[in-house]
Structures are given as structure tokens and as C-alpha cells.
Amino acid sequence: MDTNRQVKYHxxxxxxxxxxHGSVHVFANDAVFETFEQKVYDMADNNLRIPRHVYMSYTPDAHxxxxTCIGTTAVWNMRDGFVSPSIVGVDIGCGMRVHLTPLHKRDLQDKQVRRQLIDAIEKYVPSNERKNSNYADIDIMDVVQHGLHGLPASYVPDERWLTHVEESTFRYDHSFLEHLPGKIKKNAHGQLGTLGSGNHFCEIQYVEIDESNRELAAKWGMFDGQVIVMIHSGSRAWGAMLGREYTKTLREAMHSWGVTNPDPNLIxxxxxxxxxxxxxxxxYSALNFAVSNRHMIAFGVREAFRDVFGSECEVPVLYDLMHNYALKEFHREQPMLVHRKGATRALPAGHYLNTAAYKETGHPALIPGSMGTSSYIMLGSEHGLKNFYSICHGAGRIRSRRATREAVKVDEFEQSLKVGTEDEILVNHRTLERxxxxxxQAYKDVDQIIDSIVGAKLASVVAKCKPMAVVKGI
Structure with a gap:
């Protein structure tokens, strides 16, 4: 970091x-803060060139x-502000979902049971295909217009599946659908209930409840050793095509307006x-697709658990949230457009934006770790107001995919997954090379990321979630 740069410690x-061109707020402990490279700040300064910005920050997982860096919160007034596809990201609506189970980790201690569960999940959530033929009766246009309320009732096991989510439907003017990119319906057709590739996953975990939030965890239906399911996915081809199309469209508009920025990728x-x-x-249509996609992945996981553990096995929703989007929110008594790119909204108890199910307690904030490390369930603090209630969204990469393949050996990966031991974290792929x-090793230390958030008083830990089995897309 440039030692001549002015840094104010709060x-x-x-x-x-x-x-x-302005200031960026950074929430990180000393060790994490020192790892931020110069380009992170160069990108922040380019973002700050966008006129009339209200606020910008990085969470500790920023990279x-x-x-725009992943790990960014950027805010403008609705009245005269700006919207940026670059500060939303291509995977619009990408986010997290957690389901609880009645099972204890000892019920999955046998590796054969975990393997059986992985195979069952792949039956309903195909990880090696772009399409999922299990839900051919779902009209994709109903979903992008109405979100979860566009799904047939047979895919909604109970009311919680509609109420224990950040938003069940994102409302917008459907006449704008006339401007959809060509082939978007064809490319996205059949993708509901599919993970996608990259860092998307479905992970079977068990929880360790934090002593400081034991009573809250019980209210949420959680207990020590409980098996849970964590899902990470987004809007698939629907969001990807919209992101690409409107990056191009807005770039052309910027050119016609004579607007320039040192970073040609900042639109x-x-x-x-x-x-x-x-x-x-x-x-907003992509946000509807994303929340519905995670819902259908979870529906498939429910079917898999029932295949393995019996038809009486239920997996109630804990929560579903996003970490790539721009939403209108009221802050400082004004309507503002809050962009979160790789940042999680974590609202405290009593906040008006909480869904009714979590008005009293505040909602679960779902933070995945890297593959083979712990994930976390957190609760936002009132102090989060200083960062527009944004916290981290994961561990944050420290190496590109190419650099990781050049620097890390497969046997190091095997050690991380405890391969060959009784506690092995099983994966659906037969070779880890893929x-x-x-x-x-491609990611920051998630425990340091969480320490940064807790130390900043943005949120507290409710549970640490340890992996037992992972389904990854290709």
C-alpha cells in the first residue's frame, strides 16, 4: 500500500x-488490511469518479x-444518482440459502451415507449439465415476473419457503421485458434448479452454536451438531445475458454522452x-430468477434427503439472501440506491427492512467459507448502520483460477479435505484436479474475515458451520 496515502482510523x-476522488471505508483487521494491494485502491478511485456518490466501502473479503472489486458497497441518491452494472456484477442476484434438518452430525458419520446423499442430490440437482429436466412444467416467464409466487404450488412445501427469504418477489414494470436480449429465454430455459460452475455449491454442514448467541440460535430452530444445507448460486444464463447486454448498451451510451473513465470496464x-x-x-427480473433458482435447488435437496432418510424428513428454510444487486433503500431519511457486489445485507433486530419472520430478532446473515473450511451464520448489529448494514459475503479470493492451478498441488487440496480419514469432506467429483x-488455498482465511467483521461491530457470530460433503457444478 502507498504509505503516502492518507488513512483515518475510526x-x-x-x-x-x-x-x-473521494474516500473508501475499509472494514478489516490489521492483518487483512495490510494485504490489500494497490489495484484495489485504484479501482476504488475509478468508482469514486462516478458523480454524486454518497458512500463507498470495502468489506475484508474485497478483491x-x-x-469494481468484489466486496464493494456503493450508494447514490435515487433522485440524481447513478446505477452501475459493474457494481452489481454479471451474476445478478447471486446469493446464499440455508436449510435446517432434524439430523445430527452422527447421522452422517458413515461415509457411505454421505456418499449416498451426494448421489441423491445429483439426481435432482444435476451438477454436470446446463439444464435440469426435472422441472419442465415451470414457466420461466412466470418466474421472472413474479419470483417465488410464479412457481406452481406443488413446489412450495410450506409457507416458510415464501416467508423466510430476503424477498419472495421483486416488483418492477413488466413492460421492460420487451427489451430482453435475444435468445435469453432459450438459454435460460431449464436452468431452474441448477448450480452453475465456479464457486457455486451445495454443501452439507454441521453447526457449532456460539455461546453468545445460543438463545437466538434456538429461536431460529438450530442446535449443536445439527446438519444443515448451504446453497450458493445465482441467476444463471438469465442474469449473465442481461449483464453482458446492458454492459454493452450502457458503454455505448457513455460514449455518446462523452463520459469516460480510466477503467473501460466500469460502466x-x-x-x-x-x-x-x-x-x-x-x-429485478434476474433477481426473481435467482431466488427461484435457489428455491428449486433446495427443493431438489429436500427430495434427496427424503430418498435417503425417509419421506417424513423435512428441511425447513432458515433464510435466503443475495449479495450481488442494487436495491432502493431508505437511509438518512432519503431513498437511496445501494449497490452490493459481493456484500451481504445484515439487518439488526427491529429494522423495518427485515422480513416479518425476523422482525424481532434480525435475520440470519449467511457467509460461506472456501471449500474445505468453515462457513458462518451471523446476525447484523445496529452499528452496521455506518456501513449501510453491509458485511462480507465470503472469504474472498487471493489467487486467480489460473494462478491457483499453477501454485497449488492436488495433494495439498486433499489434505484440506482430510482425504482418507473418517472426517473426510466428500465431494461429488471423482478427481479433485477438476x-x-x-x-x-485460492482464498483468504475466512476466520480472519469473520474476525474483521466482528471486530468492526458490524455483526456477531451465531454459528460456525463445518463441511461434511460438497456438491460442485462443472
């Missing part, structure tokens, strides 16, 4: 770094992305412009 792992438009409005409304770029 205490509690909170620094404000002054850059030529280089396209146009933005006034919220109230024709292009800005079109992107925002169609982005998913080497998702090994823990």
Missing part, C-alpha cells in the same frame, strides 16, 4: 482511505473484479436515464 477495524448511467431505468427493471481452482 477504531474497531474501520479505516477511511482518502483517494484523489479485484471486473470494473454506469444516471438512474433516471432511459438506459438506467431499463437496466434496473430488467435486473475443481482445484476452488481449493482453500
Amino acid at each position: 477504531g474497531n477495524n474501520h479505516r477511511e482511505v482518502q483517494l484523489p 479485484i473484479g471486473v470494473g 454506469y448511467a444516471p438512474i433516471n436515464s432511459t438506459e438506467g431505468q431499463r437496466y434496473l427493471h430488467l435486473m 475443481i482445484l481452482d476452488e481449493c482453500p
Whole structure:
């Protein structure tokens, strides 16, 4: 880091770094803060060139992305602000979902049982195919218009599946669907209930409840040793095509307006412009696809658990949330557009944006680790207001996929997964070489990330979630 840069320390792992075009707030402990490279700050300064910004920050998992770092929160007033596909990300609506089970980790101690469960999940959530033929009766247009309420009732096991989510339906003007990219329906058809590749996964874990939040965990239906399912996926081809199309469209608009930025990959438009409005409304269609996709993955997982453990086995929803989006929220008594790219909203007890099911307690904030390491379930704090209630979204990469394959050997990955032991973290792939770029060595230390968030008083730990088996897409 440039030692000449002005840094103001606010205490509690909170620094404000002054850059030529504004300041970026960084929430990280000392060890993590020192790992931030110069390009992270260069990208922040490029983002801060966008006019009339209200606020920008990095969570401790921040790392280089396209146009904007993953781990960014950026805010503009709705009245005269800007929207940026680059500060949303291509995988619009990508996020997390957790389901509880009545099982204890000892019920999955036998590796054969875990292997049987992996095979059952792959039956309903095919990991080696782009399409899922199990749900051919679902009309994709119903889903992108109405979210979870566009699904047939047969795919909604109980009311919790509609109420224990950040949003069940994102409302927007459906007339904007006239501006969809060509072939988007064809490419996204059949993708509901599919993981996708990269860092997306379905992981079987068991929880260790944090002593400080034991009573809260019980209210949420959690207990020590409980088996849970954590799902990470997004809007698949629907969001990817929208992201690419409107990056191109807004880039052309910027050129016609004479707007430039040192980073050609940083794209933005006034919220109230024709292009800005079109992107925002169609982005909401992708958010509807994303929450419905995770819902259908979870439905498949439920079927798999019932195949293995009996038809009476239920897997109630804990929560579903996103970490790539831009939403209108009220802050400082004003409507603002809050972009979160690789950042998780973590609302405290009593906050008006909480879904009714979590109004009293605050909602679970779901933070995945890297493959083979622990994940976390957290609770937002009132102090989170200083960061627009944003916390981390995971561990954050420290190596690109290519660099990981060059630097890490398969046997190191095997050690991380405890291969050959009774506690082996089983995976659906028969060779780890195929998913080497998702090994823990590609990521920051998630425990340091969580320490940074807790130390910043943005959130507290409710449970640590330890992996037992993982289903990864290709």
C-alpha cells in the first residue's frame, strides 16, 4: 500500500482511505488490511469518479473484479444518482440459502451415507449439465415476473419457503421485458434448479452454536451438531445475458454522452436515464430468477434427503439472501440506491427492512467459507448502520483460477479435505484436479474475515458451520 496515502482510523477495524476522488471505508483487521494491494485502491478511485456518490466501502473479503472489486458497497441518491452494472456484477442476484434438518452430525458419520446423499442430490440437482429436466412444467416467464409466487404450488412445501427469504418477489414494470436480449429465454430455459460452475455449491454442514448467541440460535430452530444445507448460486444464463447486454448498451451510451473513465470496464448511467431505468427493471427480473433458482435447488435437496432418510424428513428454510444487486433503500431519511457486489445485507433486530419472520430478532446473515473450511451464520448489529448494514459475503479470493492451478498441488487440496480419514469432506467429483481452482488455498482465511467483521461491530457470530460433503457444478 502507498504509505503516502492518507488513512483515518475510526477504531474497531474501520479505516477511511482518502483517494484523489473521494474516500473508501475499509472494514478489516490489521492483518487483512495490510494485504490489500494497490489495484484495489485504484479501482476504488475509478468508482469514486462516478458523480454524486454518497458512500463507498470495502468489506475484508474485497478483491479485484471486473470494473469494481468484489466486496464493494456503493450508494447514490435515487433522485440524481447513478446505477452501475459493474457494481452489481454479471451474476445478478447471486446469493446464499440455508436449510435446517432434524439430523445430527452422527447421522452422517458413515461415509457411505454421505456418499449416498451426494448421489441423491445429483439426481435432482444435476451438477454436470446446463439444464435440469426435472422441472419442465415451470414457466420461466412466470418466474421472472413474479419470483417465488410464479412457481406452481406443488413446489412450495410450506409457507416458510415464501416467508423466510430476503424477498419472495421483486416488483418492477413488466413492460421492460420487451427489451430482453435475444435468445435469453432459450438459454435460460431449464436452468431452474441448477448450480452453475465456479464457486457455486451445495454443501452439507454441521453447526457449532456460539455461546453468545445460543438463545437466538434456538429461536431460529438450530442446535449443536445439527446438519444443515448451504446453497450458493445465482441467476444463471438469465442474469449473465442481461449483464453482458446492458454492459454493452450502457458503454455505448457513455460514449455518446462523452463520459469516460480510466477503467473501460466500469460502466454506469444516471438512474433516471432511459438506459438506467431499463437496466434496473430488467435486473429485478434476474433477481426473481435467482431466488427461484435457489428455491428449486433446495427443493431438489429436500427430495434427496427424503430418498435417503425417509419421506417424513423435512428441511425447513432458515433464510435466503443475495449479495450481488442494487436495491432502493431508505437511509438518512432519503431513498437511496445501494449497490452490493459481493456484500451481504445484515439487518439488526427491529429494522423495518427485515422480513416479518425476523422482525424481532434480525435475520440470519449467511457467509460461506472456501471449500474445505468453515462457513458462518451471523446476525447484523445496529452499528452496521455506518456501513449501510453491509458485511462480507465470503472469504474472498487471493489467487486467480489460473494462478491457483499453477501454485497449488492436488495433494495439498486433499489434505484440506482430510482425504482418507473418517472426517473426510466428500465431494461429488471423482478427481479433485477438476475443481482445484476452488481449493482453500485460492482464498483468504475466512476466520480472519469473520474476525474483521466482528471486530468492526458490524455483526456477531451465531454459528460456525463445518463441511461434511460438497456438491460442485462443472
